Amino acid sequence: MHFLDRRVLLISGKGGVGRTTVTVALARAAARAGKRTLVCEIANPEGGPSAIGRLLGLDGVGPEPVAVGPRLDACHLWARTGHARFLQSVLPGKALVRAALRSRAVDKFLTAAPSFHEMGLFYHLLTLLRAERDGRRRHELIVLDMPATGHTLALTGLPEILLRLMPTGPIAAALREGQAVLNDPDQGAAWVVTLPEQLPVTEAIELLAGLSETEMPAGGVLLNRMPPDPFTPAERAALDGWIEGRQVFGEVAFRRIEAAAEARARLEDRVEVPVLTLPELGDEPVPGLVGALANYMAVDGGGR
Amino acid sequence: MTGPVARMLEEKRVVVCCGAGGVGKTTVSASLAIAAARAGRRVLVVTIDPSKRLAETLGVERNPPEPVPLPAERLAAAGIVEGTLAAWMLDPKLVSDRVVENFARSPEDARRLLDNRMYRNITAMIAGLQEYTAVEALHGFVMEDVYDLVILDTPPSRDALRFLDAPDRVAMFLDRRIFNLFVPGEGSAIRRMATRLIEKVMDVAFGEQTRRDLQQFFDLFGGVLDHLNHNQHEMRAFFKQPDIGFLLVTSPAREALAEAGFFARKTRDELKMHLCGYVLNRSLAAQAGYAMPDPAALPDDADPALRSGLSTLAGLARVEQQKVAEHLALAADLETRAGDGFAWVLPMLGGGAGDLADLVHLADVLVAERPPGHPDSEETP
Numbered sequence: 055m056h057f058l059d060r061r062v063l064l065i066s067g068k069g070g071v072g073r074t075t076v077t078v079a080l081a082r083a084a085a086r087a088g089k090r091t092l093v094c095e096i097a098n099p100e101g102g103p104s105a106i107g108r109l110l111g112l113d114g115v116g117p118e119p120v121a122v123g124p125r126l127d128a129c130h131l132w133a134r135t136g137h138a139r140f141l142q143s144v145l146p147g148k149a150l151v152r153a154a155l156r157s158r159a160v161d162k163f164l165t166a167a168p169s170f171h172e173m174g175l176f177y178h179l180l181t182l183l184r185a186e187r188d189g190r191r192r193h194e195l196i197v198l199d200m201p202a203t204g205h206t207l208a209l210t211g212l213p214e215i216l217l218r219l220m221p222t223g224p225i226a227a228a229l230r231e232g233q234a235v236l237n238d239p240d241q242g243a244a245w246v247v248t249l250p251e252q253l254p255v256t257e258a259i260e261l262l263a264g265l266s267e268t269e270m271p272a273g274g275v276l277l278n279r280m281p282p283d284p285f286t287p288a289e290r291a292a293l294d295g296w297i298e299g300r301q302v303f304g305e306v307a308f309r310r311i312e313a314a315a316e317a318r319a320r321l322e323d324r325v326e327v328p329v330l331t332l333p334e335l336g337d338e339p340v341p342g343l344v345g346a347l348a349n350y351m352a353v354d355g356g357g358r
Numbered sequence: 359m360t361g362p363v364a365r366m367l368e369e370k371r372v373v374v375c376c377g378a379g380g381v382g383k384t385t386v387s388a389s390l391a392i393a394a395a396r397a398g399r400r401v402l403v404v405t406i407d408p409s410k411r412l413a414e415t416l417g418v419e420r421n422p423p424e425p426v427p428l429p430a431e432r433l434a435a436a437g438i439v440e441g442t443l444a445a446w447m448l449d450p451k452l453v454s455d456r457v458v459e460n461f462a463r464s465p466e467d468a469r470r471l472l473d474n475r476m477y478r479n480i481t482a483m484i485a486g487l488q489e490y491t492a493v494e495a496l497h498g499f500v501m502e503d504v505y506d507l508v509i510l511d512t513p514p515s516r517d518a519l520r521f522l523d524a525p526d527r528v529a530m531f532l533d534r535r536i537f538n539l540f541v542p543g544e545g546s547a548i549r550r551m552a553t554r555l556i557e558k559v560m561d562v563a564f565g566e567q568t569r570r571d572l573q574q575f576f577d578l579f580g581g582v583l584d585h586l587n588h589n590q591h592e593m594r595a596f597f598k599q600p601d602i603g604f605l606l607v608t609s610p611a612r613e614a615l616a617e618a619g620f621f622a623r624k625t626r627d628e629l630k631m632h633l634c635g636y637v638l639n640r641s642l643a644a645q646a647g648y649a650m651p652d653p654a655a656l657p658d659d660a661d662p663a664l665r666s667g668l669s670t671l672a673g674l675a676r677v678e679q680q681k682v683a684e685h686l687a688l689a690a691d692l693e694t695r696a697g698d699g700f701a702w703v704l705p706m707l708g709g710g711a712g713d714l715a716d717l718v719h720l721a722d723v724l725v726a727e728r729p730p731g732h733p734d735s736e737e738t739p
């Protein structure tokens with residue numbers, strides 16, 4: 055099965071490794087390969103600029119998907135949208151729905167009570183998964199830019215945690231519905247973005263180990279910013295001794311290539327999931343990464 | 359130790375390292391701690407970063423209940439003779455349990471809260487609580503006077519701001535009024551109506567059991583919250599003390615620099631905290647004065663692989679030379695922005711900064727008289 059043949063991909067990883075860039079590139083590549091794709095990011099409750107919006111050239115991103123290219127839509131996940139949609143679907147009688155949605159107390163409660171924020175995000179995602187248009191699924195694939203690691207595990211394990219907290223009532227049914235998609239290896243996968251350096255690789259290995267303790271299936275590792283290696287093995291061996299202590303430009307780049315190859319070898323050795331390597335690119339990495347990802351799809355036979 | 363970073367380590371009681379994700383806050387925190395301990399101070403380095411790398415490099419346990427002294431063998435390896443160095447990786451769950459134990463209304467309340475299903479599953483989700491408790495712990499260390507210097511590593515800066523704002527934020531997210539709304543049977547008629555509406559919505563949508571657990575949670579947690587609110591002002595004042603310094607770590611990347619600027623405005627101008635300066639990490643500025651590799655300069659009988667290798671290297675070298683110039687300009691710009699503070703350059707280590715020797719090397723660079731690559735530096739490489 056091709057790695058893009060899923061309903062949802064959660065893109066996680068440490069701060070600054072390129073999660074957002076890779077998320078947008080993946081979504082672009084999927085759309086280019088013919089999939090109706092939605093790229094999502096979790097709205098910062100305090101507002102502030104949208105990272106995917108910046109990469110897609112959008113002024114603002116809201117909770118409703120908007121078209122950003124052929125077969126590609128973008129939106130934010132908003133807890134408040136999830137809360138409103140959930141209450142609309144479960145509360146009996148219009149009067150109660152209206153009272154609940156209008157009540158400042160209810161709104162404040164849902165915003166502030168622990169775990170209800172996450173529940174709202176999750177429900178919003180669920181409504182996006184359910185959405186249909188012209189008698190078919192509105193989006194075949196949703197690619198979600200996750201918050202930096204630390205919170206990632208909490209989010210990938212979210213349906214489980216929420217179910218433990220809210221084991222009964224309609225919310226439990228909704229959580230199970232979402233869980234059935236996310237936790238089904240044919241439909242959902244979490245990918246870990248990391249860098250070809252020693253510690254980031256260690257952390258990716260740990261993150262995958264943590265992931266395997268949740269119900270969320272691991273898709274693989276996206277090893278981002280791999281420096282291209284222009285040297286033959288003989289050249290590398292010769293340079294290795296020559297460059298030591300010589301204080302020439304290019305030394306850092308040379309050492310980095312060596313360290314990256316080591317880090318990648320260790321990663322491939324230690325994880326059982328696929329490792330996709332994405333190259334280090336110049337100033338505007340997204341178009342280049344789309345190309346690189348498109349190559350993977352071609353190499354894998356496109357999977358479709 | 360002579361330079362401005364060295365002085366900061368001598369004069370401050372707390373140094374907080376802030377910056378964007380992945381710029382090297384944890385690395386710089388550890389290097390600063392090593393530098394100060396080498397200079398004879400009793401140092402504690404605290405991280406509220408969920409990652410474990412610092413623990414591994416320093417050879418201490420992860421998530422221990424208390425700070426852990428570095429094993430003697432690591433101290434020796436780091437050249438720490440007179441000073442001491444302890445590290446503490448805060449485990450969020452443990453820290454919040456401790457707050458509950460200390461500040462619940464009674465031991466009985468504390469026990470019930472620790473057993474509450476809601477509490478057990480969601481402490482990590484309560485925005486601001488972790489950061490707040492870290493600040494409490496920090497405050498405690500400073501008061502106890504066990505350490506001369508505490509270095510605090512923070513999560514990426516959006517969260518680090520959260521950390522600075524923690525007292526307010528805990529107050530916002532755990533607003534006492536919301537607690538009250540949810541504790542039935544009290545207050546005005548309007549409030550009782552609001553409470554009944556929430557109860558009804560809760561029972562239908564989330565189940566009665568969930569509602570009961572939450573009510574118990576809110577009720578018990580109220581006692582803890584009262585304490586936290588009470589301490590807010592003290593904490594605010596604490597961070598404004600002149601012997602608590604903030605250090606902005608950045609990399610040469612555009613986004614990281616922008617975040618550092620944002621953070622500087624926030625800490626210095628808005629919150630009136632003491633900004634010591636910038637660290638420009640992963641910089642190539644230290645290579646000012648390096649030479650271009652030149653295959654033509656090789657002797658005639660040189661290894662042909664070396665010769666072709668060098669001509670390939672020349673391509674990479676030109677790019678690197680260009681970057682060196684850019685980084686030098688950046689360092690100069692940061693120095694201007696720092697005003698009275700410093701802008702310190704740390705070199706990009708080609709193999710990453712993964713082991714203790716790397717940290718010690720960076721520690722030496724930090725406490726030198728001048729940053730590497732600086733125009734006034736006597737010994738350009």
Ligand SMILES: Nc1ncnc2c1ncn2[C@@H]1O[C@H](COP(=O)(O)OP(=O)(O)OP(=O)(O)O)[C@@H](O)[C@H]1O
Pocket residue numbers: 068069070071072073074075076105202278279280332333334335336337339343379611613
């Ligand atoms: N393959 C690549 N080649 C070159 N630059 C890259 C590559 N991938 C990402 N970058 C650059 O790295 C920086 C960080 O990328 P990005 O914002 O996607 O990371 P992130 O993990 O989402 O960060 P954050 O944790 O702040 O959300 C950006 O400047 C981006 O352009």
Ligand SMILES: Nc1ncnc2c1ncn2[C@@H]1O[C@H](COP(=O)(O)OP(=O)(O)OP(=O)(O)O)[C@@H](O)[C@H]1O
Pocket residue numbers: 068069251252253254377378379380381382383384385386407409411512513514639640641704705706707708709710711712
């Ligand atoms: N001067 C340096 N030269 C080379 N590599 C470095 C340097 N400083 C840090 N690194 C490497 O960069 C990576 C990120 O560093 P570090 O973990 O210290 O950043 P951080 O700001 O604490 O990250 P986070 O925001 O995720 O907590 C690590 O792999 C580290 O080894």
Ligand SMILES: [Mg+2]
Pocket residue numbers: 073074075105
């Ligand atoms: Mg991002």
Ligand SMILES: [Mg+2]
Pocket residue numbers: 383384385407409511512513
């Ligand atoms: Mg860190």
